Amino acid sequence: MLLDLLAGGGYEVEAVDCLDAGVIPCTGCGSCGMRTPGACVVKDDMQGIYRALVASDLLVIATPVRFGSYCAQLKKVVDRFQPLMVPLYTVRDDEMHFRGRYDLPALLGVGLVRESEGEDGGGTRAAGPDGSGAAAEAAAFRFLIGRLATNIETPHAAAAFAGGDEAAARTELERALATLGAVDAVAGEAS
Amino acid sequence: MNVLVVDGSRRPKSNTGAVARDLTARLAADGAAAELWRVPKWSAGSEATDEALARLAAADVVVLVAPSYLDELPAVTQRLLEEVWERRAELAGHAPLFYGIAHSGFPEPVQRRAELRTMQLFAVEMGWRWMGGIGFGGTSPIDGRPLDEAGMFSRQLRKALPLVAADVAAGRELSPEAVRLSEKSPFPLPRGMLIALINSRTRKAARGKRLDLAARVYAPD
Numbered sequence: 504m505l506l507d508l509l510a511g512g513g514y515e516v517e518a519v520d521c522l523d524a525g526v527i528p529c530t531g532c533g534s535c536g537m538r539t540p541g542a543c544v545v546k547d548d549m550q551g552i553y554r555a556l557v558a559s560d561l562l563v564i565a566t567p568v569r570f571g572s573y574c575a576q577l578k579k580v581v582d583r584f585q586p587l588m589v590p591l592y593t594v595r596d597d598e599m600h601f602r603g604r605y606d607l608p609a610l611l612g613v614g615l616v617r618e619s620e621g622e623d624g625g626g627t628r629a630a631g632p633d634g635s636g637a638a639a640e641a642a643a644f645r646f647l648i649g650r651l652a653t654n655i656e657t658p659h660a661a662a663a664f665a666g667g668d669e670a671a672a673r674t675e676l677e678r679a680l681a682t683l684g685a686v687d688a689v690a691g692e693a694s
Numbered sequence: 695m696n697v698l699v700v701d702g703s704r705r706p707k708s709n710t711g712a713v714a715r716d717l718t719a720r721l722a723a724d725g726a727a728a729e730l731w732r733v734p735k736w737s738a739g740s741e742a743t744d745e746a747l748a749r750l751a752a753a754d755v756v757v758l759v760a761p762s763y764l765d766e767l768p769a770v771t772q773r774l775l776e777e778v779w780e781r782r783a784e785l786a787g788h789a790p791l792f793y794g795i796a797h798s799g800f801p802e803p804v805q806r807r808a809e810l811r812t813m814q815l816f817a818v819e820m821g822w823r824w825m826g827g828i829g830f831g832g833t834s835p836i837d838g839r840p841l842d843e844a845g846m847f848s849r850q851l852r853k854a855l856p857l858v859a860a861d862v863a864a865g866r867e868l869s870p871e872a873v874r875l876s877e878k879s880p881f882p883l884p885r886g887m888l889i890a891l892i893n894s895r896t897r898k899a900a901r902g903k904r905l906d907l908a909a910r911v912y913a914p915d
Contacts, residue, residue, distance in 0.1 A: 531705040541909040553912040570815040575773035592889040650765040
């Protein structure tokens with residue numbers, strides 16, 4: 504559905520499957536800061552992902568939501584975003600951050616929240632007294648996408664929904680795309 | 695009371711390790727049977743999850759200490775949580791108390807909020823009791839040193855961790871005073887002056903090495 508919406512909106516889509524991508528976890532070596540500024544010394548599939556990312560108009564990260572966060576396979580890629588930043592500090596949104604290195608594309612975060620308790624799909628995840636449940640995970644994910652956007656200095660929108668309701672998912676995706684200014688293209692495709 | 699302190703970083707000589715070791719020592723001093731265990735590397739097989747489950751099954755209390763990578767758990771730590779959750783049936787009936795500690799180089803508490811929320815939601819999804827999370831900023835200058843050797847940069851940690859250890863050892867929720875102490879910046883300068891000072895030193899170091907800090911290595915030709 505997401506790929507169809509993007510293609511219908513006029514985007515040429517390059518998709519990366521984080522399960523298949525040969526990306527090793529960030530070791531926090533710091534080389535991209537003060538040894539080889541802006542370049543990651545790990546020569547794996549992230550090299551191509553960096554190039555595609557900085558050349559794109561829209562970055563979409565789509566993930567199953569795990570405890571309000573990205574799944575680990577996607578987080579492995581996000582952890583490697585550090586070379587996108589310059590090792591000089593600035594203040595952004597009244598917070599201390601690294602300066603941006605590129606004019607990065609707008610960020611769309613798409614999170615698929617588990618709606619049932621078990622693998623058999625039985626039972627709906629009701630909100631718990633301690634702030635748990637599908638709605639809480641969706642809210643945490645939206646907050647996280649905002650945080651990532653602040654970190655890498657780019658506009659953002661987030662869509663988070665449970666897997667079983669296709670109409671609701673489409674509505675949320677269209678709303679998020681509209682937030683990022685893709686509304687004309689999407690509306691044109693729908694009409 | 696058996697306390698499992700999980701070091702949620704694979705980085706060598708990490709600040710996470712320094713915090714986790716300090717807390718483990720304080721817990722032992724407070725009379726708890728505290729054990730420190732490091733999150734497995736990404737390439738570790740299912741045996742690593744077997745070990746994690748065995749250690750969790752033996753723990754009355756779990757404290758996860760982790761750095762913030764772009765406001766969240768590192769991928770290796772997130773994966774450990776996911777694998778433990780996938781095999782949660784093997785821990786059925788066992789519900790340790792769960793505490794979270796996050797840290798990063800940035801001083802504002804909001805920069806640890808998402809990660810602490812993730813820890814809380816994991817605990818809730820596991821059916822464990824969430825006992826509170828605490829975040830520390832400005833930890834970069836510690837540079838993996840023992841906290842009592844890191845001077846002013848570990849000051850907030852050295853003030854708050856004794857309170858955290860006392861709460862954990864007693865099985866209490868984290869005290870508001872510990873959280874209040876953690877949210878103070880360890881830097882002695884106003885933010886604007888701090889940024890000017892650090893950036894000046896960074897630029898000087900870069901000039902000495904003839905480095906272009908703003909190089910756009912991956913920009914289209």
